[in-house]
Amino acid sequence: xxxxxxxxxxxxxxxxxxxxxxxxxxxxxxxxxxxxxxxxxxxxxxxxxxxxxxxxxxxxxxxxxxxxxxxxxxxxxxxxxxxxxxxxxxxxxxxxxxxxxxxxxxxxxxxxxxxxxxxxxxxxxxxxxxxxxxxxxxxxxxxxxxxxxxxxxxxxxxxxxxxxxxxxxxxxxxxxxxxxxxxxxxxxxxxxxxxxxxxxxxxxxxxxxxxxxxxxxxxxxxxxxxxxxxxxxxxxxxxxxxxxxxxxxxxxxxxxxxxxxxxxxxxxxxxxxxxxxxxxxxxxxxxxxxxx
Numbered sequence: 266x267x268x269x270x271x272x273x274x275x276x277x278x279x280x281x282x283x284x285x286x287x288x289x290x291x292x293x294x295x296x297x298x299x300x301x302x303x304x305x306x307x308x309x310x311x312x313x314x315x316x317x318x319x320x321x322x323x324x325x326x327x328x329x330x331x332x333x334x335x336x337x338x339x340x341x342x343x344x345x346x347x348x349x350x351x352x353x354x355x356x357x358x359x360x361x362x363x364x365x366x367x368x369x370x371x372x373x374x375x376x377x378x379x380x381x382x383x384x385x386x387x388x389x390x391x392x393x394x395x396x397x398x399x400x401x402x403x404x405x406x407x408x409x410x411x412x413x414x415x416x417x418x419x420x421x422x423x424x425x426x427x428x429x430x431x432x433x434x435x436x437x438x439x440x441x442x443x444x445x446x447x448x449x450x451x452x453x454x455x456x457x458x459x460x461x462x463x464x465x466x467x468x469x470x471x472x473x474x475x476x477x478x479x480x481x482x483x484x485x486x487x488x489x490x491x492x493x494x495x496x497x498x499x500x501x502x503x504x505x506x507x508x509x510x511x512x513x514x515x516x517x518x519x520x521x522x523x524x525x526x527x528x529x530x531x532x533x534x535x536x537x538x539x540x541x542x543x544x545x546x547x548x549x550x551x552x553x554x555x556x557x
Contacts, residue, residue, distance in 0.1 A: 340363070340364055340365060340366035341364055341365050341366065341406040341407060342365075342366060342367045342368075342369070342403060342404060342405050342406050343359055343365055343367070343368045343369070343405065343406065343407050343408070343409060344368075344369045344370075344371065344386075344396070344399070344400055344403075344405045344407070344408040344409070345359065345368060345369070345370045345371070345373075345377070345408075345409050345411065346371055346390050346396060346408060346409070346410045346411060346412065346415055346420065347370075347371075347390050347410070347411030347412045348370075348371075348372045348373055348374050348377075348390060349374070349411065349412070350376075351411045351412075352370060352373070352374070352377060352411040352412075353374060353376040353377050353380075355409055355411060356368050356370055356373075356376075356377045356380050356383050357376075357380055359409070360380050360381055360382040360383055365382065366382065367382055367383075367384065368380070368382055368383045368384070369383075369384055369385075369386050369399070369403065369405065370383055370384070370385050370386065371385075371386040371387075371388040371389075371390065371396060371399070372385060372386065372387055372388060372389060372390065373385030373386065386399060390411075390412050390414065390415050391412075391414050391415050391418060393415060393418055393419065393420045393423050394423075396408070396415075396420065397423055397424060397427055397429070400424065400429050401427070401429070405429065406430065407430045407431070407432060408420075408424055408429065408430065408431045408432065408433075409432045409433070410431065410432065410433035413439065413442045413443060413489050414489055416433050416434055416436070416439040416442070416443075417436060417439045417440070417442070417443035417489065418436065419435070419436035420433065421433045421434060421435050421436070421439075422435050422436050442489075443488060443489055444487055444488060444523075445464075445485050445486075445487050445488075445525045446464040446487050446523055446525055449462050449464060449525060449527075450464070460483070460527040460528045460529075460530050461527065461528045462525055462526060462527040462528070463478075463525070463526050464487070464523065464524070464525050464526075465512075465523070465524050465525075465526070466487075466512075466522065466523045466524075468508070468509065468512045471508045471512065471524050471526065472505055472508060472509075474526055475501055475504045475505050475508060475526060476501060476505075478501070478504075478526065478528070479528070480498065480499060480500045480501055480504065480529075481497060481498060481499045481500070481529040482498050482501075482504050482526060482527065482528060482529055483495060483496070483497055483498070483526070483527040483528070483529055484496045484498055484504050484507040484508055484511065484524060484525075484526055484527075485524065485525040485526075485527065486511045486516065486517045486521050486523070486524065487521065487522075487523030487524060487525055488517070488521040488523065489521070490517045490521060492554075494511075494516075494517055494521070497529065504526070508524055508526070511524050512524055533553070534553060534554060535551060535552070535553050536551065536552045536553065536554060537551055538551075538552070
C-alpha cells in the first residue's frame with residue numbers, strides 16, 4: 266500500500282519493509298523512514314481491529330496514510346559535543362529519557378563516562394569533520410552541542426547540510442557569543458538596552474577611549490576566551506594594561522586581538538535562556554553565573 270508515497274507491507278509482528286528511496290529496513294525490528302527509526306510493533310493501525318502490528322507472519326493489510334495514527338520513535342542515539350561540566354549535565358539528563366538508547370560524548374570527561382548508556386569518544390569538540398563522520402557512521406539521531414567554539418566554527422551548518430539533526434545555532438547566529446563587537450552592534454542596532462561601549466582593533470584608539478572614559482570600566486576580549494576574557498578595571502591604568510595585554514595577543518592569543526570597552530554597570534547578573542527555532546521560544550530555568 267502507499268503511505269505518503271512509500272510502500273508498506275506488514276511482514277511479521279516484528280518486521281516492516283518500506284520501499285522507496287527515502288525509506289529502508291534498518292534491522293529486523295526497526296524501520297528507517299525519513300532518517301528516523303521506528304519500532305515495527307509501535308506502528309498502530311486505526312482500522313481493521315488491530316491495536317498493533319499483528320503477530321501473523323506474512324499478513325498484509327492495505328491502509329492509507331490517515332489510518333496510521335501513531336508512530337512511536339525507536340530509542341535514539343545521541344551525540345553530545347564537549348567535555349566540561351555543562352556537557353556532563355546534558356548527558357546526565359539525556360540518558361534518563363526512555364527514548365534514548367545511547368549517548369556518545371566527544372570528547373567527554375570522567376563524569377560522562379560514569380553515566381549509564383553514555384560512552385566517551387576521543388574526538389575533539391572543534392573537529393567538525395571528524396564529528397560529522399562519526400555521526401554518519403553511527404547513525405546518530407541528534408547532536409547536542411555544548412561549547413561555543415564548534416558552534417562559531419559552523420558545526421550546525423555542516424550537520425544540517427549533511428542531513429543530520431543538530432541542536433545549536435548556526436555560525437551566523439553564534440556570532441552573538443563569538444564576537445562581543447558583533448553582539449554590541451546588534452543590540453545597539455535593534456534598540457536592546459546595553460552598556461555604553463567602544464569597540465576597537467587599533468591600540469591607540471582604544472587607549473584614547475580609556476583615557477576619556479570614567480572608571481571603573483570593563484575591558485573585554487572580542488572573541489571567545491573560555492569565559493575568562495573580561496577585566497573589571499577599577500581605574501584607567503588597570504584598563505589600559507588590560508587593553509594592551511589583549512591587543513598584543515599575550516592575553517588570549519593572536520587571533521583574539523579585538524577589544525570592547527564598556528561602562529561598568531552595578532547590579533546582579535542573571536541569565537534567561539530559551540530554546541528557539543526562529544519562530545517559537547520555550548523558556549528554560551533562569552540561572553546566574555559566578556566567576557572567581
